[in-house]
Amino acid sequence: MDTRRYTKKSMKSVLQELYIQSFINSSWTYHYGDVPGEKTVTFIWSTVVALYALGGLIGSITVRHLTSLLGRKGAMLLNSAIAVVPTVIMYISKPTYSFELILVARFLFGFGAGLGLNLHTIYLGESSPKKIRGMVTVTVTTFMSLGKLLGQFVGLREILGREECWNILLCIPGFFCVVQLAILPFFPDSPRYVLIEKGNIKQCRKALQCLWGPGDYKLDIEEMLAEQAVIGEQCNKSVLDLLRDKHLHWQVLSMLVINGCIQFGGTSAITVFSFSIFLEAGIPMDKIRYVTLGIGASEVLISITCGLFIERVGRRAMMWRGFGGMSAIMVLITVTMYLKDYSSVIPYITVILIFLFFIFFGGGPAAITPSLANEIFIQSYRPAAFVFIGFLRWLLFTIFGFLFPFLIATLKSLSFVLFSCVGLIAALYVFFILPETKGKTLLEISQEFENIRVCGSSTEEVLCLETKL
Structure with missing residues (x-):
């Protein structure tokens, strides 16, 4: 997900220098033989910006089906593979003088960003020990900030923030996707997904040992089994x-x-x-x-x-x-x-x-x-x-x-x-x-929300908010 954020921030800095608008003008002239009107360029430019958000929206709402079909790990691998495609498309858009390819790449980058943020957060939350669950999931924000900072840095004019380099700048996220494709296969799927949804205790224990180190993890498995019993057969x-x-x-x-x-x-x-x-x-x-x-x-x-x-x-x-x-x-x-x-x-x-x-x-x-x-x-x-x-x-x-x-x-x-x-x-x-959710099991947290009450008083027209803190 940090690479998608990097792409967004990098593109923003490049677009502020009007490089993309200039490319739209030149590519339109190259293909159609005339200079596009100001309204035409503005419309294409607005579409370039909007397609990222549209892709993000569609990507975010596919997470349920993909995680159910492929698991957390499989969905992340698919997302990384998909993200390589717009990288290639963005790179070849300049030599082919095709602003249409930028539109396609922006949509796919947005799709990967929307899907990737959800997948990353779910996987970390389901794979981390209860005692450091918050610390682990905060890394989602940390790497998003790092990606944004990297985009700001590499987007400086002294580095790649020049008109002749904009397509190279926007291809750098593909490197991180390739790294993830190379490393992620050596990691197990989410332990909670393996046990609660797939019912495989042995594979769950193996995943816990791979992620957390040697141990029996009996209490953690019992907590997952208790949640599985509450859920029943309706896991998705x-x-x-x-x-x-x-x-x-x-x-x-x-x-x-x-x-x-x-x-x-x-x-x-x-x-x-x-x-x-x-x-x-x-x-x-x-x-x-x-x-x-x-x-x-x-x-x-x-x-x-x-x-x-x-x-x-x-x-x-x-x-x-x-x-x-x-x-x-x-x-x-x-x-x-x-x-x-x-x-x-x-x-x-x-x-x-x-x-x-x-x-x-x-x-x-x-x-x-x-x-x-x-x-x-x-x-x-x-x-x-x-x-x-x-x-x-x-x-x-x-x-x-x-x-x-x-x-x-x-x-x-x-x-x-x-x-x-x-x-x-x-x-x-x-x-x-x-x-507060710190140090509690998911069932305990659910009970905390169950304990929230909004009650009316018969003698006083006030709302009484009660929560077990």
Whole structure:
């Protein structure tokens, strides 16, 4: 999945230099003999951008069928093999003067990104010991941040961020796919999948020993067998089953609130405004890209730090503090942007706040969400849950991408207040509703959600929220 994120970030930096638009013009002229109109180029360009999101949406909703048919390991191998195809297509698009190939490659890259994120998270969550389950699943975010940082670095003009190299730059993810195809066959499939869905205790113990080291793992196998007994023969529930099951309404609502607030929490707004903020702080235009590298490096470091503390602090505490910190910083950024003309120091304070925002985001919602998504759904509902989460993520991404320009045009810097309110809602929800999942079995976590109650008082018209924390 980190390679897909790398592709997305790399493409963004290249597209900002108008290399792809220039190529669309030249390839259209080469094939059709005339210069395309501005509207035609804009339409093709918009399609290039949109096809990545469409591919991601379709890829994310195929995870249930592929994991059921091929297993976790088999689906990841297939995904890596598929990802090699757009790499080749992207490379040959330039010498063949075919912008149509870019469209195909973008869709396939998006498909691999949507499918790969879900597969990676499921495999890590089902293969990790209970005591370090959070630490292991946080690596999803860590490698996504590393991929983004690598994309920013290699996309510099001094390296491959030049017009003559854009197709080579966008082919580098194929290297990581080939590495995964070479290494992954030596790893076992998910132990939980092997036992709970395939009923093979011997193979499960062998997988545990391969991943965790020598041992009998009797207690872990007993815990899986207990979950298997609860599930029965229905091991692969559909998304409709997930939404209809009244025992999972709080889990579904939690994912809806958290993912919605992540998308509408202001990260895109920070990205848009950061360039002008850095300029106002006196940072030369040609040096801003290095400041962006610094933000990327801080995201990697905070993700690693989060992995070291998640089992000690807990998911719930890190999540609500992350959202709360993001909310507070959004308010402060609103204030500093209004006061920027009163002192030359204010823009520097805003730059510091931007770094702090990404630190709170990377050490809270971004890092904890993959772990939480794995832990709050039992085996039979997990693939369907990731289909729902993936669909939700890409749908909200598309909606926000459509609404964001209008929002910025209408509210300008006041939009940060709106994003602050979104972060505050998420922080309050996590603090008062979401149970802690640290160090608990999946059945125990399910029971924690069962214990959440919303009860009305006959004498007072209030809501009483109870959760076993």
